Amino acid sequence: MKLINSVDGLLAIAVTDRDGVPLLKGSTDQVPELALRPNFLSTFGTAIEQxxxxxxxxxxxxxxxxxxxxxxxxxxxxxxxxxxxxxxTNTGLLLNLEADMKDIINEVSKVVSTS
Incomplete structure (x- = not known):
């Protein structure tokens, strides 16, 4: 929630596997409910394949x-x-959050790659 509150207009953050299964997520009450479902979150993997x-x-x-x-x-x-x-919302600020989440992503990646 600290990261979500650091950017005006940010509604949710999710860390998922390539199939869209949420591993970590945080959200405000304003986020659309369907946006955090695995079928929506998996669009990245599908888009990459295409x-x-x-x-x-x-x-x-x-x-x-x-x-x-x-x-x-x-x-x-x-x-x-x-x-x-x-x-x-400023898209550049959203992209910069990647660096702020580096430690979290590394820890989650270790768990995903060993499973």
Missing amino acids: ANKIGFQQSKSFICLYQNYQVVQINKTPVVLTFIADSN
């Missing part, structure tokens, strides 16, 4: 902007980091 099929190199991140929200997903193999925010 991008690779048409010749793009391995993607590091995807940024999706909707009318009211934005979703930033960052590939930190073997996990995916997802930020859900208001559409007017």
Whole structure:
């Protein structure tokens, strides 16, 4: 919650495996309920597969902007980091949160890679 409160408009943070299964997550009451479900969180893995099929190199991140929200997903193999925010939230600040979460991601990645 400390990280969520550090960026105005950030509604949720989720660390998932490539299939969208949440390993860690934190959210405010304003986040859309469906945005934290595995079928939505797994879109990153699907998008990477499709991008690779048409010749793009391995993607590091995807940024999706909707009318009211934005979703930033960052590939930190073997996990995916997802930020859900208001559409007017500074996207650069969301991308910079990756560095703030480095220790957490490393610990979770160790567990995922050994399972």
